Amino acid sequence: MTATDEHRRIFTKHFEVPSVPAVARSQAELVTEQVDAFKSTNVPDVATGELPVAELNMRSHLTAVSTRVLGIRVNTYESTGAGAGTRYLTQWFDQDAPAALGTRDLFDSDEDWAQFKEFVAQAATADPRVFVGSLMDLDDAWLDSVNFDAYGNALVEFDDNSVGPDSAGPIVVKVDAGHVASLLSGFGTLARTAATSPSPRVQLGLLQDRASQAPDGGVAATTPESAPDAGTEPDGAGRNRPAQRAVDCTATKCVALTFDDGPGPKTGKLLDTLREGNAPSTFFVTGPNAKLRPEILARMVAEGHEIGNHTWNHRSLTSLSSAQIQREIDRTNAAITQAIDQPAALMRPPYGAHNSISDRLASTPVILWDVDTLDWKHRNTEKVVDAAISQTTPGSIVLMHDIHSSTVAAVPKILSGLRAKGYTFVTVTELMGDSGLKAGESYARAPQPAKASGAKGAKATR
Structure with missing residues (x-):
């Protein structure tokens, strides 16, 4: 479940598992708590009304899975005027328990827990970045993210700036499997097994998407291996772009619809709508979602859409x-290439936050927008419709998000x-036409056609 606040630079991604209600409840509560705290701290300036430059990025990852146990690790990166850093938390779920469990639940008696903390302190002293004094009395809260690697060793992740200096970076302490095994509770043993030998080995999200979209064919049967490539042509950098159609956007009212953050559970349905409406569009995908749903990317290309890079973690670049x-x-391009045998031809920076360095490193044109539907804010279908129709002018690039059902x-x-207003739907590349798109340059719209009055420049300032 993905959500963004484009103005405050908030991005959250958490799990819902229908068979384990505690997952959705616990994960949603955690997200709400962190987002509310972030918003209460970062308020608009009284004099200017401007928000401070801050960011909150929360992402959940599966670390263990079995028919009985789930382990979900949450990375929370927060930057404010006071500093920046990442916090780590792992929530454990037992199919039979009504709420999330914590690290302490992995261990048996109080004596076993105390012994584990001693092992952690001993292992941490070997890391020269760790302040030894901070290990004299380890607070339980500092051990709220413990997972197991493939060999059964316990991995303890410390929050940034907790036991080392700001510049230390992530500090992970390993406690050998031989020390850990005898200290675990019955649940802890199940959790360790679920981490070292995860079962079933399936992409749970992908199966859930397919189930929710059947039998209406929301997910096309096309696979990356069988996806047709006749509709693409190489660009100057060796990337394949969708073959340009005979549309002249300097003389025609053109608009480029763009969708960020997906592909999501409803993207298949969106593709059905775009196909029926003959509306080629541009999708700026995040790396994990591209990796999770490669068949959706293959379908996009097969049906004449364009794919852009929206980074891996949705961080403010x-x-x-x-x-x-x-x-x-690069990580996102690798996932895209795995799905469609080519990297993205365009890049859109999360929140539109970019500078000359990120533009250069993109190695592609950087695409912004001039129409923001605020779909991420309203989650209201009629408001999204009104914004898209009323604000669009010839040459517009419209921002939406295919992760929202309302969109x-x-x-x-x-x-x-x-x-009805005479617009032709095109991809971003088609929108720019002969004026072209240059790597390392940023664009928020295309020039208005000659027949339109009040023409405006196309290229956004960097």
Whole structure:
């Protein structure tokens, strides 16, 4: 379950598991608690009304899975004027328990728990980045993220700046399997087994998507291996772009619909609508979702849509180092290439946050927008329809998110409303036409056609 607040730079991604109600409840409560705290701390300036430059990024990952146990690790990165850092928390779920369990529940008696903490302290002292004084009396809260690697060793993740200096980076302490095994509770033993030998080995999210979309064919049978490539042509950098159609957007009222953060559970239904409405669009996908739903990306390309890179972790690129930016882009391109045999031809920075460094590292054109439907904020179909139709002008790039059901439901009316006003739907590349798109340059819209009055420049300032 993904949510964004584009203005406050908040991105959250958590799990819901129908067969384990405690997962949705516990994960949603955690997200709500962190988001509310972030918003209460980062309030608009009284004089200017402007929000401070801050960011909250929460992402959940499965660390263990069995028919009885689930382990979910949550990374929470937060940056404010006071500093920045990542917190780690692992929630454990027993199919029979009504609420999330914590690290202490993995261990048997109080004596076993105390022994484990001693092993943690001993292992941590071997790391020169750790302040030894901080280990004298380990607070239980510092051990709220413990997982197991493939060999059964316990891995303890400390929050940034908790036991080491700000510059230390992630500090992970390993306690050998031989020390851990005899200290575990019955549930802890099940959790360790679920981590070292996860079962069943399936993509739970993918199966859930397929189940929710059957039998209406929301997910096409096309696979990355069988996806047709006749509808693509190489660009100057060796990437394959959708073959350009005979549409001249300098003389025609064109608009490019774009969708961020997916593909999501409803993207298959959206593709059905776009196919029926003959509306080629551009999808800016995140790496994990591209990896989870490669068949959706293959379908996008097969049906004439364009795929762009929206990074891996949806972090604000202007807050990252060059190496981190490159990794965000490269990891996502690897997932896209795995799905469609080619990297993304475009990049859209999360929140539209970019600078000359991120633009250069993108190695592709950087695409912004001039129409924000605020679909992430309203989650209201009629408001999304009204914004898209009333704010679009010839050459517009419209921002939406295919992770929201309300947005997917709005698209049929958007297509009919804009078509009634004489618009032709095109991909971003088609929108720019002969003026072209240059790697490392940013664009928020295309020039208005010659017949339109009040023409505006196309390229956004960097």
